[in-house]
Amino acid sequence: MTVAIVDCGGANLRSVQRAIELRDQKAIITRNKSDISKASFVILPGVGSAKSVMNSLESNELIEIIKNLTKPVLGICIGMHVLFDRSEEHDTKCMEIISGDIKKFDSMLNLKIPQMGWNKVSFLLENTKKLDNYYYFANSYYSQIYENTLASAEYGHPFAAAVQKDNFIGCQFHPEKSSSAGIEFLDYFLSIN
Amino acid sequence: MITKRIIPCLDVKDGKVVKGIQFKNHQVVGSILDLAEKYSNDGADELVFYDISASTKGSIVEKNWISKIADVVNIPFCVAGGIKSVEDARQILNLGADKISINTPAIDNPDLIYDLSNEFGSQCVVIGMDVKYIGDQAFIFAKTGSEKTSHSTNLNAKDWLIRVQELGAGEVVVNAMGNDGVKSGYSIELLNSLEDICSIPMIASGGAGGPRDFVNVFEKTNVDGTLAASIFHRNEYSIKEIKESLKANSINIRI
Numbered sequence: 001m002t003v004a005i006v007d008c009g010g011a012n013l014r015s016v017q018r019a020i021e022l023r024d025q026k027a028i029i030t031r032n033k034s035d036i037s038k039a040s041f042v043i044l045p046g047v048g049s050a051k052s053v054m055n056s057l058e059s060n061e062l063i064e065i066i067k068n069l070t071k072p073v074l075g076i077c078i079g080m081h082v083l084f085d086r087s088e089e090h091d092t093k094c095m096e097i098i099s100g101d102i103k104k105f106d107s108m109l110n111l112k113i114p115q116m117g118w119n120k121v122s123f124l125l126e127n128t129k130k131l132d133n134y135y136y137f138a139n140s141y142y143s144q145i146y147e148n149t150l151a152s153a154e155y156g157h158p159f160a161a162a163v164q165k166d167n168f169i170g171c172q173f174h175p176e177k178s179s180s181a182g183i184e185f186l187d188y189f190l191s192i193n
Numbered sequence: 194m195i196t197k198r199i200i201p202c203l204d205v206k207d208g209k210v211v212k213g214i215q216f217k218n219h220q221v222v223g224s225i226l227d228l229a230e231k232y233s234n235d236g237a238d239e240l241v242f243y244d245i246s247a248s249t250k251g252s253i254v255e256k257n258w259i260s261k262i263a264d265v266v267n268i269p270f271c272v273a274g275g276i277k278s279v280e281d282a283r284q285i286l287n288l289g290a291d292k293i294s295i296n297t298p299a300i301d302n303p304d305l306i307y308d309l310s311n312e313f314g315s316q317c318v319v320i321g322m323d324v325k326y327i328g329d330q331a332f333i334f335a336k337t338g339s340e341k342t343s344h345s346t347n348l349n350a351k352d353w354l355i356r357v358q359e360l361g362a363g364e365v366v367v368n369a370m371g372n373d374g375v376k377s378g379y380s381i382e383l384l385n386s387l388e389d390i391c392s393i394p395m396i397a398s399g400g401a402g403g404p405r406d407f408v409n410v411f412e413k414t415n416v417d418g419t420l421a422a423s424i425f426h427r428n429e430y431s432i433k434e435i436k437e438s439l440k441a442n443s444i445n446i447r448i
Contacts (some may be wrong), residue, residue: 014289015263018267019267031219047314047317048313050313058305097395107392111391112391112393112394112417113314113393114363116198116316116363116366116394116417117195117238117417118238119194136268136269137195138316140314141317155194155195173271176269177268177269177291178267179233179267
């Protein structure tokens, strides 16, 4: 069983790889189509901007491949944003896998932007309740609570901490940086078949 | 809502963790990896590594320890010291650091803040502000890693804070130099004087001596986290003890 971590140009892929390896899974960092097709799981890690991630996926001709995947796919932070229709970040058209738009936190609400640190996450479904915990966030953009919300958290107002539509999961937090809570979340992802 | 952060700060010199008093008389307190792993297991919310040998000698940080830290901790960590360019920052982030913190190079070349934020996102870009009162004015100091090079700039702390935010900084660490290592508590006055012009996360640094200082700074200011070094390095208090004390005082923290 191999996990393909898609190299979208952002830094810090190694941390995601390391977190997967801690679960005794083989993880490769790749932008190769056949690696992605052959893998059992695919992760879109996310550091950078929605535009830079989309540009990278496009120039490597990966967008159609990812959209048509039927195996479990996890988008982390920006990797989650690009699953949606659009992001307000540089007004970027995304992959349109999950409906909804990504917005910027409103500075008029007296919020510090970016949101940076550990926030309490509540999972909405009975079988995921055990994942309720503190997770690490570092983001200026977020998804509202749409129908595909898997977990919610609060920053001035409720927002989607994780989303799921069919085999596509997105998390706004960084499981690879969220200590034991993050490992348990990755276990949840890796247990999907 | 987001929790307040407790952040052990590890000053690194020649590959070892050291601690001085008001930036002088550095003593070795332990190995980088042992302390990183210990603090991570003890419930630290984040770690900061300041390479204090790098910025004063004009060289980039010795980098091999960064990837080793990334292998032993799965909480975020920030690396500071001698980062002068986008390429320096890229190397450090690629080795596994989540953020980079800059101080003197940002003063010398403020556009670096814009370039780093544009390239990696503002959440990666932390500005370290070493601040000291001269009379009743708070000034920014540069090259503070060594007593010989440390000097005042003509930058007023407020003006500089406004400027770094405009340029795209994602977080600011406010270090009250007069309080560093002397355990007299965080500088409430300084932090409050900067709060109303700060729209990015602010971290207090300098002066933590015991649980009361942490409670005090979170009750009296709006800071998002606190940096502390000696009280953890010398095992005077554990991170868990500090957090329990904060929880008992109804401060929102991760336990």
